[in-house]
Amino acid sequence: MYMEKILCRGFSFSGVVSGLKKNSQKDLGLIYSEVPTSIAGVFTKNRVQAAPVLLDRERIKKGLCQAVIANSGSANCCTGDQGMKDAISEAKLAASGLNISEELVLVASTGVIGKPLALDKIESAVPALVKSLSPSGINDFAQAIMTTDTVPKIVSRNGNIGGSGFNITGVAKGAGMICPDMATMLCFVCTDAEASPGYLQEALASSVDKSFNRITIDGDTSTNDTVLVMANGMSGASVKSRSEKEYFRKLLDEVLMELAKMVVKDGEGATKLVDVIVEGASSVKDAEKIAKTVANSNLVKTALFGEDANWGRIFAAAGRSGVKFDPGLVDICFDDVLMVKNGMGCGDAAEREVTKVLKKSEFAITVDLKTGDGKASVLTCDFSIDYVKINADYRS
Amino acid sequence: MYMEKILCRGFSFSGVVSGLKKNSQKDLGLIYSEVPTSIAGVFTKNRVQAAPVLLDRERIKKGLCQAVIANSGSANCCTGDQGMKDAISEAKLAASGLNISEELVLVASTGVIGKPLALDKIESAVPALVKSLSPSGINDFAQAIMTTDTVPKIVSRNGNIGGSGFNITGVAKGAGMICPDMATMLCFVCTDAEASPGYLQEALASSVDKSFNRITIDGDTSTNDTVLVMANGMSGASVKSRSEKEYFRKLLDEVLMELAKMVVKDGEGATKLVDVIVEGASSVKDAEKIAKTVANSNLVKTALFGEDANWGRIFAAAGRSGVKFDPGLVDICFDDVLMVKNGMGCGDAAEREVTKVLKKSEFAITVDLKTGDGKASVLTCDFSIDYVKINADYRS
Numbered sequence: 008m009y010m011e012k013i014l015c016r017g018f019s020f021s022g023v024v025s026g027l028k029k030n031s032q033k034d035l036g037l038i039y040s041e042v043p044t045s046i047a048g049v050f051t052k053n054r055v056q057a058a059p060v061l062l063d064r065e066r067i068k069k070g071l072c073q074a075v076i077a078n079s080g081s082a083n084c085c086t087g088d089q090g091m092k093d094a095i096s097e098a099k100l101a102a103s104g105l106n107i108s109e110e111l112v113l114v115a116s117t118g119v120i121g122k123p124l125a126l127d128k129i130e131s132a133v134p135a136l137v138k139s140l141s142p143s144g145i146n147d148f149a150q151a152i153m154t155t156d157t158v159p160k161i162v163s164r165n166g167n168i169g170g171s172g173f174n175i176t177g178v179a180k181g182a183g184m185i186c187p188d189m190a191t192m193l194c195f196v197c198t199d200a201e202a203s204p205g206y207l208q209e210a211l212a213s214s215v216d217k218s219f220n221r222i223t224i225d226g227d228t229s230t231n232d233t234v235l236v237m238a239n240g241m242s243g244a245s246v247k248s249r250s251e252k253e254y255f256r257k258l259l260d261e262v263l264m265e266l267a268k269m270v271v272k273d274g275e276g277a278t279k280l281v282d283v284i285v286e287g288a289s290s291v292k293d294a295e296k297i298a299k300t301v302a303n304s305n306l307v308k309t310a311l312f313g314e315d316a317n318w319g320r321i322f323a324a325a326g327r328s329g330v331k332f333d334p335g336l337v338d339i340c341f342d343d344v345l346m347v348k349n350g351m352g353c354g355d356a357a358e359r360e361v362t363k364v365l366k367k368s369e370f371a372i373t374v375d376l377k378t379g380d381g382k383a384s385v386l387t388c389d390f391s392i393d394y395v396k397i398n399a400d401y402r403s
Numbered sequence: 404m405y406m407e408k409i410l411c412r413g414f415s416f417s418g419v420v421s422g423l424k425k426n427s428q429k430d431l432g433l434i435y436s437e438v439p440t441s442i443a444g445v446f447t448k449n450r451v452q453a454a455p456v457l458l459d460r461e462r463i464k465k466g467l468c469q470a471v472i473a474n475s476g477s478a479n480c481c482t483g484d485q486g487m488k489d490a491i492s493e494a495k496l497a498a499s500g501l502n503i504s505e506e507l508v509l510v511a512s513t514g515v516i517g518k519p520l521a522l523d524k525i526e527s528a529v530p531a532l533v534k535s536l537s538p539s540g541i542n543d544f545a546q547a548i549m550t551t552d553t554v555p556k557i558v559s560r561n562g563n564i565g566g567s568g569f570n571i572t573g574v575a576k577g578a579g580m581i582c583p584d585m586a587t588m589l590c591f592v593c594t595d596a597e598a599s600p601g602y603l604q605e606a607l608a609s610s611v612d613k614s615f616n617r618i619t620i621d622g623d624t625s626t627n628d629t630v631l632v633m634a635n636g637m638s639g640a641s642v643k644s645r646s647e648k649e650y651f652r653k654l655l656d657e658v659l660m661e662l663a664k665m666v667v668k669d670g671e672g673a674t675k676l677v678d679v680i681v682e683g684a685s686s687v688k689d690a691e692k693i694a695k696t697v698a699n700s701n702l703v704k705t706a707l708f709g710e711d712a713n714w715g716r717i718f719a720a721a722g723r724s725g726v727k728f729d730p731g732l733v734d735i736c737f738d739d740v741l742m743v744k745n746g747m748g749c750g751d752a753a754e755r756e757v758t759k760v761l762k763k764s765e766f767a768i769t770v771d772l773k774t775g776d777g778k779a780s781v782l783t784c785d786f787s788i789d790y791v792k793i794n795a796d797y798r799s
Binding site: 052053054055056082084085086087119120121122230305309310312313315317318319320322323325326327328330331332334335347349350351352390391392394395396399 | 448449450451452478480481482483515516517518626701705706708709711713714715716718719721722723724726727728730731743745746747748786787788790791792795
């Protein structure tokens, strides 16, 4: 639970039980701003996109929004024309409860693909959802969007522009279908600063690239990924000059990076958070390719779970990444312990030190190709027996 | 165990315990032909290649071979200059035991990466290895190259060219680091037909493309993949004319395809063999891309293990493959049960039928994009709790 007091002026939140989830847990959430906000969004690159993603893509074009309704328990994806009608109806139900234009409402869904949305349950729950809106309701909202997440994920930062304090607060869900090709999850960011939709879009795309595009849990990209930023300007702080824009973007980076880290840490079955760093590559692109291949390798991830200093798997994953490099130059470190020097293992003493590092819950693996200046990193988690258990039984 | 009597004239086989493996199981194998053979080979595309792979690549250039010594327990990879010296010494030990030129001996290693080869153990074991060579020793050889394999893998076919009967016998090991980018395993094929090295190379490359390049267990490509074909001509059957070449290639295809199937079926922790077929794509390349993405998806594979008709994961994996297609046209079948029609689920009755298919140990998933003529398939297995257990504990 996020206990700190968050003040993001004009925003209120709620989360209720509608019955979409089987286990009587919160599954319907609402974010509402007293006044319309600037809006920007980044969405999944999956060719198969859920109805709410298609709807939001259209609606954010006008740059204005006032509320987001989000449900777990159903992804409303591969649901055909009916799915789009249902997404529009879901927005309409929220709009009429809030007494605002339906065009100002965005929708996000997460859960099982292919299951029709039980709109009747949403309809029955909307009055309570609207009634329970509160500036301090963000924990309820965060819980309502969880699927296999074990903790709600909320990050908040305060800033100051020209003497006016403002706040940026983000809430996210992750856990599965997480891959660095896009922010594979739902994330909603609210700020009471004033910013144009065009600037917000640019800042969001850049922040997502540094955060959610650099994490992986299982290499699968979801059909419902959505990151939205709403800026309502109610703090009086206005993001206009170049330096103000840089400043705001830095705070946004912090919020998204911390959320991204929380998402990996709470990856399905994860017990370890591992930063895979590749340096000395011929280019940043090469470094990224290797980092992603290592971070996604099942053999690497199961070895991390087993706390096994099996560095050969890291080396082999780098080798199959498609990047050309000289294996005879490669160094591999676990935190600051050198395990591989010029392509060869450093022996049993080094391995004993590495085994100590592997027992930690957070550490870094650095692969140095010693060829150029290209550097990149990807956050990953280990691959546990619980991942398989969670995903074999997900729908039952 | 392969009980059928195999007669591949002039070839003998053996497998002994040298102590490279911890558990007192066979770990050193030998294949020997009474006369020098034509030789062809296909090797891993991993940038990191084991010493024996580098050595074999050089030695097969002359097109001649007479023996292969293979060990499990150590991959002799990432072992630097010493690793190459050790691979040469391993060949030399076999050559001097057999009293043939060391240039005619190839080497294959499989096991943990980065561990130096315990050459003293091999040296002590070579006399017994040579002494126990026998035309019926192929089961011993097959056991000697196993790592996490649970069964030895041997396939044999008889053919006839111009009245002369001949035999093709293949033996393989697989289990982990299996990915369709190359035959990710060791495989040795012996034939008593006569064939030129040039033809053998061409036939082997084409057969590998149809077999080992179409299987996946965990998406990881190993550093030691080696497929060798030895042809000693002792049957008197000679592969020369175009039709004879086609005929031989067909038999070779059968041997490699059956071995590839055995490798997936015995994938680490696997309980199911699943043929992922993609048809109606714009091109074969597109079909391949989708089939590989679906076949490698952890979310798909864990759902298969859970016998969960979670077709949305198949759809989502296809969507992130990078191939453009219209989701609204897609059909998905499990064997002959239609589960998804024009991008939407066919309902509970279909799902109950699919659940029956999922209980089988072998079945097919067909994704039809209904756009063009491109078709491809990849054999995969499910992803079980045992996969994680095996790979978390592999070295301990």
